[in-house]
Amino acid sequence: MDLKQKKVYIHTIGCQMNVYDAEQMERGLSPIGYVRTPEIGDADLILLNTCAIRAKAEQKVFSFLGRLVKLKNERPELIIAVGGCVAQQEGKRILSRAPYVDAVFGTHAIGRLPEIIEKIRAGQGPVVDVALSAGEAAFNPFPMSDTGHHPPEKSISSFVTIMQGCDNFCTYCVVPYVRGREASRHPDRIAEEIRTLVAGGVREVTLLGQNVNSYGKKEGLPTFTQLLERISEIEELSRIRFTTSHPKDLSDELIGAFGRIEKLCRHIHLPVQSGSDIILSRMNRKYTRKEYLAKIDRLRGLCPDIAISSDFIVGFPGETGADFQKTLELIQQVRYDSLFAFKYSDRPQAPAARFSEKIDEAVKAERLGEVLDLQQRVTLERHRSLVGQDVQVLVDGYARKNEGRESGRGIQWTGRTDTNKIVNFYGGQDPENTVKGDTGACGEEIFSGRMISVRIKDAFPHSLSGVPLHPAAIGPGTKGEKHHAA
Numbered sequence: 001m002d003l004k005q006k007k008v009y010i011h012t013i014g015c016q017m018n019v020y021d022a023e024q025m026e027r028g029l030s031p032i033g034y035v036r037t038p039e040i041g042d043a044d045l046i047l048l049n050t051c052a053i054r055a056k057a058e059q060k061v062f063s064f065l066g067r068l069v070k071l072k073n074e075r076p077e078l079i080i081a082v083g084g085c086v087a088q089q090e091g092k093r094i095l096s097r098a099p100y101v102d103a104v105f106g107t108h109a110i111g112r113l114p115e116i117i118e119k120i121r122a123g124q125g126p127v128v129d130v131a132l133s134a135g136e137a138a139f140n141p142f143p144m145s146d147t148g149h150h151p152p153e154k155s156i157s158s159f160v161t162i163m164q165g166c167d168n169f170c171t172y173c174v175v176p177y178v179r180g181r182e183a184s185r186h187p188d189r190i191a192e193e194i195r196t197l198v199a200g201g202v203r204e205v206t207l208l209g210q211n212v213n214s215y216g217k218k219e220g221l222p223t224f225t226q227l228l229e230r231i232s233e234i235e236e237l238s239r240i241r242f243t244t245s246h247p248k249d250l251s252d253e254l255i256g257a258f259g260r261i262e263k264l265c266r267h268i269h270l271p272v273q274s275g276s277d278i279i280l281s282r283m284n285r286k287y288t289r290k291e292y293l294a295k296i297d298r299l300r301g302l303c304p305d306i307a308i309s310s311d312f313i314v315g316f317p318g319e320t321g322a323d324f325q326k327t328l329e330l331i332q333q334v335r336y337d338s339l340f341a342f343k344y345s346d347r348p349q350a351p352a353a354r355f356s357e358k359i360d361e362a363v364k365a366e367r368l369g370e371v372l373d374l375q376q377r378v379t380l381e382r383h384r385s386l387v388g389q390d391v392q393v394l395v396d397g398y399a400r401k402n403e404g405r406e407s408g409r410g411i412q413w414t415g416r417t418d419t420n421k422i423v424n425f426y427g428g429q430d431p432e433n434t435v436k437g438d439t440g441a442c443g444e445e446i447f448s449g450r451m452i453s454v455r456i457k458d459a460f461p462h463s464l465s466g467v468p469l470h471p472a473a474i475g476p477g478t479k480g481e482k483h484h485a486a
């Protein structure tokens with residue numbers, strides 16, 4: 001085995017599941033001599049981590065691959081590998097569209113990635129590996145304890161996969177076909193991974209699964225709520241988030257957990273997809289609008305401040321103007337904190353691709369615009385209602401725009417409330433600011449990873465800004481972080 005250090009560039013398209021998979025790929029390649037580079041031009045290996053959930057994401061895959069032809073012609077020794085959902089779905093068809101690709105590896109082949117790359121380096125390519133595995137072998141092939149490799153960059157938050165695949169077969173979705181059937185990971189492995197992350201500085205974990213509410217049911221493992229209770233006992237872990245929860249499986253046990261488990265963030269992502277029962281039935285979502293709303297009421301009854309977000313698909317085959325109005329009414333009624341909305345697109349393996357009454361692209365675009373405009377107004381109103389309140393912010397690091405350094409206002413930091421709102425504030429080097437962080441190597445005060453009380457002063461469509469409060473309000477991680485009226 002050639003242990004000379006080589007560079008891998010990983011380009012990820014898609015959801016948090018894919019971001020997590022990219023970390024797994026990086027960790028798996030480390031023992032065979034690869035380090036990650038942010039520069040594609042420096043790479044000896046380019047990994048394209050793909051998403052098949054929407055046509056647009058799939059188009060991005062082939063346009064990215066198209067841009068690699070020149071690099072491969074200049075440096076034939078460059079290895080190009082395609083992984084993730086499009087790789088799983090298309091298999092060797094990728095090689096006929098892009099013959100310069102050296103490897104295609106599916107969603108369950110990440111554990112075999114080092115061998116795949118070694119084969120190519122030994123001149124045995126191209127390799128296509130899209131076999132689906134069962135049980136534990138399906139995920140997390142490279143636990144951090146194996147390599148001693150701390151999360152790629154010192155992160156405050158980390159994703160942790162608790163399940164793979166899905167058994168729900170919504171008619172528009174390819175996940176059951178490209179990620180396989182539902183499988184849950186053993187709680188001991190999950191707890192082990194979180195303890196390792198926490199030892200490396202992580203303070204917040206997001207548990208990932210397509211439908212966390214059915215966690216453990218097939219395998220006879222503890223319920224998802226019991227898993228949350230177990231994880232909440234890990235000291236030094238401040239916050240637990242999870243995504244995604246299918247509305248049909250949202251149990252009273254889990255709803256009750258929001259009022260009871262202190263570390264569980266008061267935010268739930270509950271994708272509804274449509275406000276029309278006719279469309280929900282065609283989507284095979286297995287709940288009605290009324291049942292969905294009843295669950296929202298129960299959540300808010302137990303935890304009035306809970307933030308609720310959702311996903312919507314507009315222009316599903318057969319969606320009439322009246323169906324779409326029901327979607328708008330639902331958004332107005334629930335008053336989500338935020339939402340993601342997408343235009344429906346046919347996915348080759350999904351049944352809805354064969355449904356008639358396809359909606360015109362221009363109508364879809366118009367409906368998407370209406371949903372986004374409505375939600376933007378609601379989000380801004382909700383953000384404005386927080387002005388004057390004190391919130392607890394877990395600080396991620398520097399804010400992206402940091403004009404404060406030049407203006408002498410200090411460094412702008414960013415973090416999130418437990419309700420998942422982005423809050424920016426100035427701290428350190430600000431003469432009027434009483435809050436002091438730890439001192440970093442270059443003399444700056446470091447707030448990353450700390451829980452800071454911030455009084456909200458201003459509201460924007462995507463974020464809030466405020467001023468940090470008295471130093472006594474700062475803690476290394478807190479329990480019971482509630483909003484207080486100022």
Ligand code: SF4
Binds near residue numbers: 167169175
């Ligand atoms: S619940 Fe439906 S939309 Fe979600 S992953 Fe499963 S099949 Fe896809």
